[in-house]
Amino acid sequence: MTARARSDADQLPKSWDPGAMEGAIYQKWLDAGYFTADPTSSKPAYSIVLPPPNVTGSLHMGHALEHTMMDALTRRKRMQGYEVLWQPGTDHAGIATQSVVEKQLAVDGKTKEDFGRELFVDKVWDWKRESGGAIGGQMRRLGDGVDWSRDRFTMDEGLSRAVRTIFKRLYDAGLIYQAERLVNWSPVLQTAISDLEVNYLDVEGELVSFRYGSLDDSQPHIVVATTRVETMLGDTAIAVHPDDDRYRDLVGTSLPHPFVDRQLIIVADEHVDPEFGTGAVKVTPAHDPNDFEIGMRHSLPMPSIMDTKGRIAGTGTPFDGMDRFEARVAVREALAAQGRVVEEKRPTCTAWDIPSAAGSRSNRGCRCSGGFGWSRWPRPLATRCATATP
Numbered sequence: 172m173t174a175r176a177r178s179d180a181d182q183l184p185k186s187w188d189p190g191a192m193e194g195a196i197y198q199k200w201l202d203a204g205y206f207t208a209d210p211t212s213s214k215p216a217y218s219i220v221l222p223p224p225n226v227t228g229s230l231h232m233g234h235a236l237e238h239t240m241m242d243a244l245t246r247r248k249r250m251q252g253y254e255v256l257w258q259p260g261t262d263h264a265g266i267a268t269q270s271v272v273e274k275q276l277a278v279d280g281k282t283k284e285d286f287g288r289e290l291f292v293d294k295v296w297d298w299k300r301e302s303g304g305a306i307g308g309q310m311r312r313l314g315d316g317v318d319w320s321r322d323r324f325t326m327d328e329g330l331s332r333a334v335r336t337i338f339k340r341l342y343d344a345g346l347i348y349q350a351e352r353l354v355n356w357s358p359v360l361q362t363a364i365s366d367l368e369v370n371y372l373d374v375e376g377e378l379v380s381f382r383y384g385s386l387d388d389s390q391p392h393i394v395v396a397t398t399r400v401e402t403m404l405g406d407t408a409i410a411v412h413p414d415d416d417r418y419r420d421l422v423g424t425s426l427p428h429p430f431v432d433r434q435l436i437i438v439a440d441e442h443v444d445p446e447f448g449t450g451a452v453k454v455t456p457a458h459d460p461n462d463f464e465i466g467m468r469h470s471l472p473m474p475s476i477m478d479t480k481g482r483i484a485g486t487g488t489p490f491d492g493m494d495r496f497e498a499r500v501a502v503r504e505a506l507a508a509q510g511r512v513v514e515e516k517r518p519t520c521t522a523w524d525i526p527s528a529a530g531s532r533s534n535r536g537c538r539c540s541g542g543f544g545w546s547r548w549p550r551p552l553a554t555r556c557a558t559a560t561p
Contacts (some may be wrong), residue, residue: 208256217248218256225264226302230309259317353463357479382513384426395453399496405476408454413439
């Protein structure tokens with residue numbers, strides 16, 4: 172080995188530092204236009220649309236794995252002579268982004284109402300520019316061979332116009348309709364929330380059993396139980412199983428509501444489990460998914476008893492204006508004062524959707540026809556899509 176070779180070897184680092192080289196190499200690729208797709212090319216086309224990451228945060232290991240696979244595919248196709256487009260972009264993430272921005276404002280004791288719609292939207296765009304730029308930097312450090320000249324954001328005017336256009340076409344084709352359907356409503360975010368964005372949490376609650384009808388055991392009455400006793404203000408029926416002999420003579424009759432000027436019809440429905448509890452369930456069509464289905468089957472009234480803030484409203488009772496959790500206590504106490512509470516069990520484990528409350532809202536739905544392959548979806552999802560999409 173010559174003296175010069177030995178000197179050069181001594182200057183080599185003990186370990187390879189890719190960060191010192193990769194940035195410069197990647198920039199050379201960009202400057203040379205290696206990843207820029209030519210729409211006029213006569214080569215066979217090959218394209219991949221990057222599933223747009225949400226601007227609510229940074230890329231994680233799952234993104235890195237996914238991007239690596241797409242990068243390998245596109246580079247291989249380029250070497251095989253294809254005109255390749257790997258389309259990059261980011262997703263506005265809707266409610267998730269709004270929630271992140273609201274949490275930032277809350278640090279300073281502010282809410283979106285303090286800013287108004289226009290200024291709050293500006294705050295959201297500021298967050299997008301900050302977070303979206305960080306994601307782009309991560310993709311560059313990964314070496315993603317995307318066509319940055321085509322980088323898109325799901326709220327870009329062109330994409331938004333395409334969404335509105337397709338929505339209009341679906342409406343013109345009779346596939347979009349507007350109707351009252353039960354949705355997950357967030358009193359905090361003031362918006363409907365997709366079932367996919369609702370997290371269910373088991374919490375300890377109080378199971379209250381109370382009686383509708385006469386307080387005299389020899390007169391017509393039915394005992395029902397619930398952990399959300401405030402929803403009884405929206406009850407319009409009591410459901411029993413068609414084969415339950417205990418209530419056979421009561422089906423088709425009605426019992427008075429103790430607080431609201433309303434008669435509760437007793438209906439026979441196979442959804443009811445005659446072996447569970449008393450075999451009778453209160454039906455609140457506007458505030459429970461199962462009750463909504465019962466209400467649809469029996470054409471029941473569906474009064475909504477909560478406003479968009481989660482407060483009792485429109486019942487014509489002293490409970491109007493109370494938060495639903497405050498009303499839960501007040502309604503239970505009022506039932507007890509009338510001698511209607513039969514039993515109270517606490518604690519009881521209950522599934523809650525936090526922080527939403529089910530409610531009936533006017534929403535656009537999508538009718539799905541046979542050409543879209545919905546028969547391959549699990550049945551509950553297909554049924555829901557055929558009726559309404561929040």
